[in-house]
Amino acid sequence: MASPFSGALQLTDLDDFIGPSQECIKPVKVEKRPGSGVAKIRIEDDGSYFQVNQDGGTRRLEKAKVSLNDCLACSGCITSAETVLITQQSHEELKKVLDANKMAAPSQQRLVVVSVSPQSRASLAARFQMNPTDTARKLTSFFKKIGVHFVFDTAFSRHFSLLESQREFVRRFRGQADCRQALPLLASACPGWICYAEKTHGSFILPHISTARSPQQVMGSLVKDFFAQQQRLTPDKIYHVTVMPCYDKKLEASRPDFFNQEHQTRDVDCVLTTGEVFRLLEEEDVSLPDLEPAPLDSLCSGASAEEPTSHRGGGSGGYLEHVFRHAARELFGIHVAEVTYKPLRNKDFQEVTLEKEGQVLLHFAMAYGFRNIQNLVQRLKRGRCPYHYVEVMACPSGCLNGGGQLQAPDRPSRELLQHVERLYGMVRAEAPEDAPGVQELYTHWLQGTDSECAGRLLHTQYHAVEKASTGLGIRW
Amino acid sequence: MKDSLVLLGRVPAHPDSRCWFLAWNPAGTLLASCGGDRRIRIWGTEGDSWICKSVLSEGHQRTVRKVAWSPCGNYLASASFDATTCIWKKNQDDFECVTTLEGHENEVKSVAWAPSGNLLATCSRDKSVWVWEVDEEDEYECVSVLNSHTQDVKHVVWHPSQELLASASYDDTVKLYREEEDDWVCCATLEGHESTVWSLAFDPSGQRLASCSDDRTVRIWRQYLPGNEQGVACSGSDPSWKCICTLSGFHSRTIYDVAWCQLTGALATACGDDAIRVFQEDPNSDPQQPTFSLTAHLHQAHSQDVNCVAWNPKEPGLLASCSDDGEVAFWKYQRPEGL
Numbered sequence: 001m002a003s004p005f006s007g008a009l010q011l012t013d014l015d016d017f018i019g020p021s022q023e024c025i026k027p028v029k030v031e032k033r034p035g036s037g038v039a040k041i042r043i044e045d046d047g048s049y050f051q052v053n054q055d056g057g058t059r060r061l062e063k064a065k066v067s068l069n070d071c072l073a074c075s076g077c078i079t080s081a082e083t084v085l086i087t088q089q090s091h092e093e094l095k096k097v098l099d100a101n102k103m104a105a106p107s108q109q110r111l112v113v114v115s116v117s118p119q120s121r122a123s124l125a126a127r128f129q130m131n132p133t134d135t136a137r138k139l140t141s142f143f144k145k146i147g148v149h150f151v152f153d154t155a156f157s158r159h160f161s162l163l164e165s166q167r168e169f170v171r172r173f174r175g176q177a178d179c180r181q182a183l184p185l186l187a188s189a190c191p192g193w194i195c196y197a198e199k200t201h202g203s204f205i206l207p208h209i210s211t212a213r214s215p216q217q218v219m220g221s222l223v224k225d226f227f228a229q230q231q232r233l234t235p236d237k238i239y240h241v242t243v244m245p246c247y248d249k250k251l252e253a254s255r256p257d258f259f260n261q262e263h264q265t266r267d268v269d270c271v272l273t274t275g276e277v278f279r280l281l282e283e284e285d286v287s288l289p290d291l292e293p294a295p296l297d298s299l300c301s302g303a304s305a306e307e308p309t310s311h312r313g314g315g316s317g318g319y320l321e322h323v324f325r326h327a328a329r330e331l332f333g334i335h336v337a338e339v340t341y342k343p344l345r346n347k348d349f350q351e352v353t354l355e356k357e358g359q360v361l362l363h364f365a366m367a368y369g370f371r372n373i374q375n376l377v378q379r380l381k382r383g384r385c386p387y388h389y390v391e392v393m394a395c396p397s398g399c400l401n402g403g404g405q406l407q408a409p410d411r412p413s414r415e416l417l418q419h420v421e422r423l424y425g426m427v428r429a430e431a432p433e434d435a436p437g438v439q440e441l442y443t444h445w446l447q448g449t450d451s452e453c454a455g456r457l458l459h460t461q462y463h464a465v466e467k468a469s470t471g472l473g474i475r476w
Numbered sequence: 477m478k479d480s481l482v483l484l485g486r487v488p489a490h491p492d493s494r495c496w497f498l499a500w501n502p503a504g505t506l507l508a509s510c511g512g513d514r515r516i517r518i519w520g521t522e523g524d525s526w527i528c529k530s531v532l533s534e535g536h537q538r539t540v541r542k543v544a545w546s547p548c549g550n551y552l553a554s555a556s557f558d559a560t561t562c563i564w565k566k567n568q569d570d571f572e573c574v575t576t577l578e579g580h581e582n583e584v585k586s587v588a589w590a591p592s593g594n595l596l597a598t599c600s601r602d603k604s605v606w607v608w609e610v611d612e613e614d615e616y617e618c619v620s621v622l623n624s625h626t627q628d629v630k631h632v633v634w635h636p637s638q639e640l641l642a643s644a645s646y647d648d649t650v651k652l653y654r655e656e657e658d659d660w661v662c663c664a665t666l667e668g669h670e671s672t673v674w675s676l677a678f679d680p681s682g683q684r685l686a687s688c689s690d691d692r693t694v695r696i697w698r699q700y701l702p703g704n705e706q707g708v709a710c711s712g713s714d715p716s717w718k719c720i721c722t723l724s725g726f727h728s729r730t731i732y733d734v735a736w737c738q739l740t741g742a743l744a745t746a747c748g749d750d751a752i753r754v755f756q757e758d759p760n761s762d763p764q765q766p767t768f769s770l771t772a773h774l775h776q777a778h779s780q781d782v783n784c785v786a787w788n789p790k791e792p793g794l795l796a797s798c799s800d801d802g803e804v805a806f807w808k809y810q811r812p813e814g815l
Contacts, residue, residue, distance in 0.1 A: 200581075345609075345617065346658035374579045374618045396659075 089250045089270045091280040097239050097270075098147040110239045111231060114143050115152045115219045118310050119245040120274040122424035123405040126416065127278070128288050132427045133307045137293030139277075142286055150227075150297045153308050154242065157219035158317060159432035160441075161189060164212035164458050165319055166326035166432075167449070169389055173331060181207040184380070184387045187319045189214040191252035192394030193373065194462065201377055202464030208380070211459040215317065216242050216249055217258055220267025221457040222299060224260065226445045236265035243272050245402030248394065257460050273404025300437030309435070310427035313339070315400035315420075320352065320366050320391035322432070327389075328354050332361055341366075348372050348396050351387070364389045369396035400424060481754060481772040481795075484806040487526050489517055495798035497542045497784045502549045504790030509804050510540035516554055516564075518571070519804070526806060532571050535562040542586045542631075547593045555587040561598050563616070577608060577616055586631045590639055595619070597641050599629035605643045605653065607660050620660035624651050631675045636682045636738070644673035650687050650697070652717065663714045666697055668722075677736040677743075685717070686743060688731035694745060694755075696721040696766065706764055721766050726753060726773075729781075735795075737787040742809065743768065744795055746782035751775050752797055754809055771812055778803060 040052045041061070049061040101109045116139060118132075125135040140151040165187070172182040188194060188210040197205045213221070219242065224235035231238075242249065252258070253268035260267065272280070281288055296305040313321025321339050328334040334354065341350040344365075349372045354362035365387045367376045373392060379385045395401050400420050408416050432438060446454040489495045490511030499508045506529070507519040516532040538557035545552055552564040552571065561577040561584050581602035588597050596608040596616070605622040627646035634641055641653040641660075650666040650673055671690035678685050685697045698720045700708035710716045729748030736743050743755040754772035761767040778799030788794035795807040 345619070371618045371621045374621070378578065378618075 089253070089272070091272055091276045091283070093270055094241055094272065094280070095283075101147055110237055111150075111233060112148045112239045112241070113150045113152065113223050113227070114148050114241045114243065115154050115157070115216070115223065116243040117154045117215070117245060117399075118308065118424060118427065119315060119399045119402065119405070120243045120277065121153075121308070122315070122400060122420045123245065123274045124277070124288070125423045126420045127406045127408070130289055132423055134293060135288070136296055136308045138288050138291045140296055141291045141294035142281065142284075142288060144294060145286070145291075146280075146284060148241075152219065152223070152297055152299055153305075154215040154219050155308060155310050155427075156299055156435075156437070157222055158215035158311060159430075159435045159438045160218045160222075160458055161212050161215050161317070162311065162319065162322045162432045163438070164454075165210055166323050168210055168212055169323045169327055170330045173327065173388065183389075184208060184385055185210055185323075185389045187389075187391045187393075188212055188460075189317055189319065190248070190393045190395075190399075192246070192248040193392045195248070195251060196373070196394070197377075198462055199465045201381075202466075205377060205380065206462045206464060209462055211461065213458055213460050214252065216244065216252060216268060216271075217460065218458055220253075220258055222441075224265065224267050225457060226441065227299060234263055235260055236263045238265075239269050240267065241270045241272060242268050243274065243277050244404060245274055245399050246395065246404045247273060248403075249273075255460075273402075274406055275404050278406055298437070300440060308427050309430040310424070311432070312429040314366075314398060315424050316368070316391065316393045316398035320364050320389065323389050324352055324354070324362060324364050327362055332356070334361075346372070349375075362389075363387050364391075366391040366393075368393040368398050370394065480810055480812045481752065481774045481777075482808045482810075484794075484808055485524075485526055486803050486805045487519065487528070488802060489519070489528075489798065489804040490515065490802045493802050494539075494800045495783065495802050495804055496539065498786045498796050498798050498804065499543045499545055499552075500786055500788050500796070501545045502547060502789060504788045504794075507786075507796055507804070508543045508545065508552055509798060510543045510554060511802065512539045514538060514540060514556075516540055516543055516552070516571075518569075526804075529569050530571055532564060532573075535564070535573050535576075536560065538583075541584065544587050544589055546589045547591055551589075553587045553589065553596060555584040555598060557583040559584060559600070561587050561596075563614075565614075574614055575616055579606065579618060580604070585629060586633075588632045588634050588641075590634045590641075591637055592639065595634075595639065597632040597634065597643075599632045599643055601628040603627060603629060603645075605629055605632060605641070605651075607641065607653075622653060622660055622662060624653075624662040624665075625649070630672065633676045633678065636678050636680065638682065640682075642676050642678070642685060644676050644687060646672045648673060648689075650676060650685070654714075664717050666717050666719070668695055668719045669693070672730075674731065675733045677734045679736050680738045680741060684720075686734045686736055688734040688745060690730040692724065692727045692729065692731060694723040694727075694731060694734055694743070695719050696723075696768075698764070720764060721768060723755060723768055726755075726770055727751075732781065733784045735785045735787050737792070738789060739787070739792045740811070742771070742787070742811070744785040744787065744809075746785040746797060748781045750778050750780060750782060750799070752777040752782055752785060752795075752807070754795075756811060772809060774807075777805065777807075 042050045042052050050058045051061050052058050121135050125132050143151045169185050172185055176182050186209045223240045228235045228238055250271040253271045258267045298305045311318040325336045328336045339352055341352055343350045348368035351365040353360055363386055367373055367390055401417055442449050489509045490513045493511045493513035495509055495511045497510050508516055510516045514536050517528050518530040519526045520529045536556040536558050540554050540556045542555045543552055550566050554562045559580050559582055562573050563575045564571040565574045580600040583601045584598050586599050594610055599605045603625050606618055607620040608616045609619045610616055625645040625647050629643050629645045631644040643651050648669050648671055651662050652664040653660050654663050669689040669691050673687050673689045676687050683699050686694055688694045697717045700716045702710040702713055708716050708718055727747045731745050731747050733746035745753045752774045755768040756771045758767045758769055778801050780800035782797055782799050784798050786796045793809040795809050798804045
């Protein structure tokens with residue numbers, strides 16, 4: 001099967017050569033029992049293993065398992081664990097959870113929350129020929145019909161990602177004299193880019209990456225911390241699903257940094273791609289346009305959402321635009337009305353400049369797609385990167401063109417993408433500073449904008465992955 | 477046939493190692509060789525013998541697999557198993573590494589300059605083909621990363637006059653690429669070989685492409701433009717490529733390299749059976765179904781696998797070859813009478 005992951009991930013250490021999985025070094029925890037002596041192992045007809053002790057007593061042995069998290073956290077071998085990644089997070093899993101809920105006693109049930117990304121919504125809107133508002137309402141209707149309790153929009157959590165990115169940039173810009181690695185600051189919302197940076201360039205590039213969490217992971221914090229408290233539930237009692245335009249987001253959700261040790265639960269339990277939601281609709285035999293629209297849920301009571309909102313600055317979140325305009329205002333007192341992009345060698349590499357009296361004050365860029373990421377990283381390595389901030393995305397044309405978005409075999413892909421972009425842009429843009437509910441959450445949930453809470457719940461860390469140099473890797 | 481390929485001399489180019497590849501500079505005065513000893517050597521003539529004029533030793537951490545001269549002759553690119561490609565600038569007899577191109581995930585298998593001199597292509601075991609662009613300040617930037625092949629890519633070569641790129645792979649296919657808007661796309665896939673395709677060579681006109689394979693055949697492919705007289709179907713505005721000739725039964729082992737002389741049209745092959753062979757198109761053969769005859773077959777040209785054959789671009793009949801035995805040999809080829 002052709003790899004569904006972004007180009008940046010495909011060229012990292014995922015190798016389809018299965019052999020070296022013998023290299024798997026995942027330590028299997030074995031309970032040491034005293035005085036076991038020599039034991040025999042018997043295999044039953046059903047394939048289960050029993051240890052037969054010298055005294056004749058038997059003990060069923062647990063199967064050694066390598067979980068998704070083990071594979072991702074380790075770099076011991078070079079087997080591609082793609083099938084593992086995909087099967088553990090799928091619409092099948094969601095159905096199992098919903099079915100389990102139906103059978104379970106009320107105290108055993110889990111609260112199911114689905115957070116939909118604006119990009120996935122735009123893709124579905126294009127497919128079903130609906131406007132974004134109807135799509136949002138009918139998706140809410142569909143999910144609730146199958147047993148989901150709440151349906152949120154990640155545009156809300158994106159407010160936080162953008163605000164944190166803006167603040168971080170201004171802080172770093174001001175602190176340039178003290179820290180050589182302060183700039184350029186590179187956007188962090190794209191997991192394809194993060195995984196590539198961690199595995200290929202490691203400790204050189206990681207200090208440049210923004211620590212702000214992506215909208216998906218801020219939503220993880222919002223749902224499993226804030227919302228859980230509100231619902232008087234522990235985080236493990238909530239099953240949080242996100243709907244995303246790509247498969248790389250499944251990797252992001254599986255990162256150990258987003259695993260709550262105390263409650264042994266992930267901030268995001270399952271990521272479904274737009275395509276998987278489409279399959280879910282088909283399997284449930286539901287025609288989305290025919291559903292009755294339902295009112296939209298909101299994380300804060302103050303904001304009654306009649307229609308979804310979005311952000312300016314393109315289909316990948318608008319990081320460049322928000323950080324640029326905020327920095328222009330904060331650092332130089334300049335109000336930028338419209339941001340002008342200048343395309344460079346290709347349409348996925350564009351720059352933006354703030355000039356005053358012939359002097360360049362801010363020099364930003366957007367770099368989408370592997371070839372542009374390559375060039376950016378190489379320039380950085382040589383100390384020849386002229387930018388203060390770069391919005392980096394692994395997919396050419398950005399998130400609206402993610403590997404999990406819906407395809408239309410009967411339409412030229414460029415035309416479909418333009419349609420999806422138009423639908424995405426139709427949604428009213430809102431400045432994060434003005435968005436209802438956001439400031440209240442900073443005050444009441446996070447205890448302030450630069451608090452320890454905010455740092456813990458809205459930021460993350462990166463870890464360079466050491467390449468395992470294996471003798472088996474040498475091939476002519 | 478015995479005298480059609482005559483040995484002129486041998487040099488122990490990469491002692492105790494393999495010599496992997498050879499490249500003549502555009503002027504035909506220098507021969508670059510590279511090998512498993514991580515070095516590149518530049519050879520020139522002094523009287524009747526070939527002597528080593530330079531050794532480029534600080535460039536790579538592992539085997540240097542291929543070398544390629546820029547069309548202007550002032551630069552040499554080297555592709556290495558250390559996953560990098562070095563660009564060397566020539567200053568008389570000195571070569572200085574001016575840039576190292578990084579980015580491939582693992583062993584770089586080949587490098588080639590486009591006829592314009594502005595573009596460079598590299599390919600790797602990571603299954604990708606990269607196109608790089610050089611600017612006036614000798615800065616290289618990646619223009620495209622092409623992931624069309626499903627296995628290790630062994631060789632890349634540019635069309636002699638157009639910006640058309642060809643690649644050969646362990647996935648048994650040859651692929652062709654061209655620029656489309658701001659990116660490069662795969663515009664054709666040539667299927668037919670039954671095993672790894674090791675090398676490629678365009679004919680002097682660029683209308684035909686020769687490929688050689690682990691399946692012990694050489695295939696000749698011809699380009700058919702849309703609206704061609706022969707009625708070969710094309711999809712859209714892209715030309716089609718059809719296999720018009722297969723040379724089978726001549727080689728007893730894998731064919732590692734094929735070289736098409738730009739001066740005489742002779743086709744030379746480097747084989748795992750330690751032999752060098754030369755083929756020439758029969759004078760009256762049908763252009764749509766050409767026939768080639770074996771005009772030279774030198775057994776034991778080397779004591780081990782022959783890895784590369786290279787025709788001198790200025791002196792007709794001058795052929796260089798290299799082998800796993802670490803040696804470079806020079807040959808004089810003369811088309812036999814009556815053939």
